[in-house]
Amino acid sequence: MAAWTKLRRSLRQSARKKLQIFNSGVASIDVLQPEVSKGNSLKWLASRYDLSPEEIMAFGDGLNDIEMLKFAGHSYAMKNAREEVKEVAKFVTKLPAAENGVLDTIEKEVLGM
Numbered sequence: 001m002a003a004w005t006k007l008r009r010s011l012r013q014s015a016r017k018k019l020q021i022f023n024s025g026v027a028s029i030d031v032l033q034p035e036v037s038k039g040n041s042l043k044w045l046a047s048r049y050d051l052s053p054e055e056i057m058a059f060g061d062g063l064n065d066i067e068m069l070k071f072a073g074h075s076y077a078m079k080n081a082r083e084e085v086k087e088v089a090k091f092v093t094k095l096p097a098a099e100n101g102v103l104d105t106i107e108k109e110v111l112g113m
Contacts, residue, residue, distance in 0.1 A: 039067025046071075057110070059093070059102045060085055076105055 038060075046056060054073035060066070061081035069075035069089045077089035080096035095101035107113040 037067045038065060039069075039071050042068050042071050057106075059105070060089070061097055074109075076102075078102075 042056065042058065045051070046053065052073070053071055056072040057074040057076070058065075058068050058072035059076045059078060060069050061078040063082065063084060065081075065085060066088050069077065069085065074091070075089040076091045076093050077086040078097045078101050079093050080098070080101075081089075081092070086092055091105075093101035093105050095104045
């Protein structure tokens with residue numbers, strides 16, 4: 001069993017309902033309080049600037065992006081995203097993140113290039 005898997009399992013067992021734990025990349029783990037998420041942050045920003053979900057475009061590839069993608073009216077999973085993320089997003093980019101998938105999508109979908 002990989003060291004990261006053991007660490008994640010250990011954190012989950014000791015934290016129980018007190019923390020959220022996500023793999024957020026190669027050799028990275030996000031440890032957050034339950035109410036802290038990209039989704040909640042995006043909701044706060046939308047409220048602060050009087051934006052509806054339909055006016056928001058979001059991109060994600062990891063489990064920590066799911067709540068944000070559920071909220072955004074125009075949600076994109078990166079081509080290289082985990083399957084769980086692709087299932088939640090409304091769209092999937094044509095290119096992975098490492099090949100400028102976000103820029104490519106904005107140029108085509110927003111700027112009409």
